[in-house]
Amino acid sequence: MIWVRLRHGPGQWSKTDVIGYYEFLVEKKPLSTQGVAGAKTMLWVIPDFNIGSGGHLNIFRTIYNLEPKGYVSTILIVGGTTHVDAKAAKKDIVEHFFPVRAEVIMDGDVLPSTEYVVATGWQTAYHVNRLPAPSKKVYFAQDFEPLFYPAGSEYVFSENTYHFGFYGIAAGQWLADKLSSEYAMQAKSVGFGVDERYKAHRRREPEIKRVFFYARPPTARRAFELGLVVLDLVHKRLPHVQFVLAGWDTENYRIPFPHLSCGTVGLDDLPDLYSQCDVALVLSLTNLSLLPLELMACRCAVVSNRGANVEWLLNDDIAILADLTPDSLADAVCRALTDDAYRVEMMDRAEQFASTQNWDDVAVAFEAGLVAAREAV
Incomplete structure (x- = not known):
């Protein structure tokens, strides 16, 4: 999650203002709050969002699932926004994500005093760092964000936030362990769940073998280029197989094997x-x-x-795991396509496992993290 904020001086509209863009890194003026912090009150600091953002989906889902437990949230959007105002942003959240009761406010508004303040990404952590005590500062970490960048300034800016002293609530044990062992952060992990919409539909053409690929060229950590090389190998070995790509518009890429490019697909159609x-x-x-x-x-x-x-959640009983080489991954895909008994047995186990992963349990674990943050020194 990152926002875009370019500033230009008079007559310099074509020049990128690096210092202006990163001014939040060195801003020393504390942010002020008003009122008395009540128990189970939370201020979530988020960057602006677009419809379809997976990171924001998890944030809003967590807010929504904590509300029945008595948590009252306020959502603060920082770093600029494409929304006309807070009311428009709230409308988008309710219509396209979750019907949260949380109030939405914008950067520059007066902030409420809350028991917890939650950073949701490295940029937001700098804003949270400027908020006064006694709020408990929590870092909802969904990924190791320094690896979103090559070795450089933004890697350092991101990594520095793990030294701010926030209490970490991390998506998965791998990330919680990494933050604890490498940055001495106190951190608890929460797992993943599966929305009720995800259930098997009737297979309309069972005689046709198809491979789905999660294709997101702008998201380097999803290894789009490696995936295309793997699929090309599969096509050469099994030319009758069909390929379906979804996650991003790939029409501008030369993809030599026959495929259906679905682009971004609505949640209900997935x-x-x-x-x-x-x-x-x-x-x-x-x-x-x-x-x-x-x-x-x-x-x-x-x-x-x-x-x-990956293996903090997946294992060889429920998924086919392979080394990160084109041949190893292509071997894994081809085995699943050609050994029907192996694939069906694995799907049976995987479907059963997925049915045990629910967001209610994740909300319980998240609340346990909040309690631990309250009690942390």
Whole structure:
């Protein structure tokens, strides 16, 4: 999650204002709050969002699932916004994400005093760092964000936030362990769940073998280029297989094998799309995405890469894990396509496993993290 904020001086409209863009890194003026902080009150500091943002979906889902437990949230959007005002932003959240009761405010508004203040990404952590005590400062970390960048300034800016002394609530054990062992952060992990919409639909053409690929060229950690090389190998070995790409518009890429490019697909349309495929290739170079569980719930066999960042949730009983090489991954996809008994047995186990992963349990774990943050020294 990142916002775009370019500033230009008079007559310099074509020049990028680096200092202005990163002024939040060195801003020393504390942010002020008003009122008395009540128990179970929360201020969530988020960057601006677009419809379809997976990171924001998890944030708003968490806010929504905590509300029945008595938590009262305020959402603060920082770093500029494309929304006309806070009312328009709230409308988008309710209509396209979750019907939260939380109030939405914008950067520059007077902030309420709350028991907790939650950073939701590295840029927002700098704003949270400027807020006064006694609020408990929590870092809702969904991925190891320094790896979103090459070695450089933004890697450092992101990594520095893990030294701010916030209490971490991390998506998955791999990330919680990494923050604890490498940055001495106190951190608890929460797992992943599966929305009820993800269920197997009727397979309309069972005689056709299909491979789904989670294709997101702008998201480097999803290894788009490696995935295309793997699929090309699969096509050369099994030319009758069909390929389905979704996650981003790939029309401007030369893809030599026949495929259906779906672009960005609405959430309600995904279960049927997944159900029409036999195998899915989902690569994760940092933290695991939610897709493997959702695909499993729709009875689509998952092929992914090995690594602690994946194997905190996936294992060889419920997914086909392979080394991060084109040949190893292509072997895994081809095995799943050609060995029907192996694939079906794995899908049975995977579907059962996915059915045990629910967001209610994640909300319980998140609340336990909040309690731990309250009691942390």
